[in-house]
Amino acid sequence: MSTFPVTLITGFLGSGKTTLLNNLLHDQQMADTAVIINEFGDVAIDHLLVESAIENAVVLQSGCICCTVRGDLVDTLGDLVAKAERGDIPRFSRIVIETTGLADPTSVVRLFAGEPLLAETFHLRAVVTTVDAVNGMTQLDKFEEAARQVALADVLILTKTDLVEPQATNVLRDRLHHLNPGAEIIPVVAGKLSPDDLFAHAPAAPSGPDGDVGRWLKLDAFGPREPHRNGHDHAHGDASSSHDDHHNHDDAHHGHLHHDASIHSFTVTLDAPIERDALRGWLASILSLRGQDLLRMKGIVNVLGLDGPMVVHAVQDIVHPPMTLAAWPSDDHSTRIVFITRNISQPALQRSLEAMAREHRVS
Ligand SMILES: Nc1nc2c(ncn2[C@@H]2O[C@H](COP(=O)(O)OP(=O)(O)OP(=O)(O)O)[C@@H](O)[C@H]2O)c(=O)[nH]1
Known part of the structure; x- marks a missing residue:
């Protein structure tokens, strides 16, 4: 049985996750996507931006996906599938999860790798991390979460390059490459990236004996x-x-x-x-x-x-x-x-x- 591909969008506070997600969801290719947004705090705003683009959006609020609401995430994934099967929400063929800016994505990635019940229905397709060209250096200096978000990524989206000198972007690029040489780094302004481009840069893990292991x-x-x-x-x-x-x-x-x-x-x-x-x-x-x-x-x-x-x-x-x-x-x-x-x-x-x-x- 084929399983739903899940894309995790992570990245430090304000680094452009929602901007990217919103732009991706406006692309026709992403029409059949369900979205789970994890917001921290009482006033959830990100989902307002995304809900205008998509019907299948769920918010996981008041807690971080990587710790307190992990069980909620598993329940939410199950609920989405059940609702689509009952016809309560439109059917979907993929899921995107946006984490909070402070999330350590390791535990979410572990969840998909280590939870047998989840693995029957879902597989993690790619971890996409946004890194802010203005603040990325400082965030990497100060917060280990930021470094982990970079280390776990299949694709690194370098945002806000329009706001800094090319030299500053190059220095940050260099640092990102050293943290995670296997991840492609794509500069993206205002979230303008097509789903095709995104996934072309994130080769999937081989799923059968003839898989393309070299690219992965x-x-x-x-x-x-x-x-x-x-x-x-x-x-x-x-x-x-x-x-x-x-x-x-x-x-x-x-x-x-x-x-x-x-x-x-x-x-x-x-x-x-x-x-x-x-x-x-x-x-x-x-x-x-x-x-x-x-x-x-x-x-x-x-x-x-x-x-x-x-x-x-x-x-x-x-x-x-x-x-x-x-x-x-x-x-x-x-x-x-x-x-x-x-x-x-x-x-x-x-x-x-x-x-x-x-x-x-x-x-
Ligand atoms: N100039 C410029 N602004 C950008 C770019 N990408 C995002 N922004 C702006 O940066 C701000 C934060 O972007 P969001 O997409 O909300 O960032 P986020 O990572 O979802 O933020 P949190 O959910 O609060 O962690 C917004 O005002 C965006 O319009 C970019 O490439 N260039």
């Missing part, structure tokens, strides 16, 4: 593989980062540690095929010990005895059921796993994977 992983964005270093660490402001040269710009932020410095993105690689049990053991150990600090993990693994790569995908300690593809996307059959973490470095994960692979080969 965006391995190219993480740079070439470095055989001696065996990985690629993009920690921003981290003195050990291989990208320090890249930060030689005349940036007021250069030289001090950003708050998002604890968020790292990197790849872990392995050339030789790994035993299935070794992979299982390694995943179990990192997820149980450091699951809270793993914001996102996705990759392809060369498992001994399989013709194609195994796709692994996790958000914090929740792992999607692994899937094996029919064939490798290229001649490179090495294991490559992309991580976005908090306070976990590339060498630690690289060493633990190598040790686990060695241990199982010997035994």
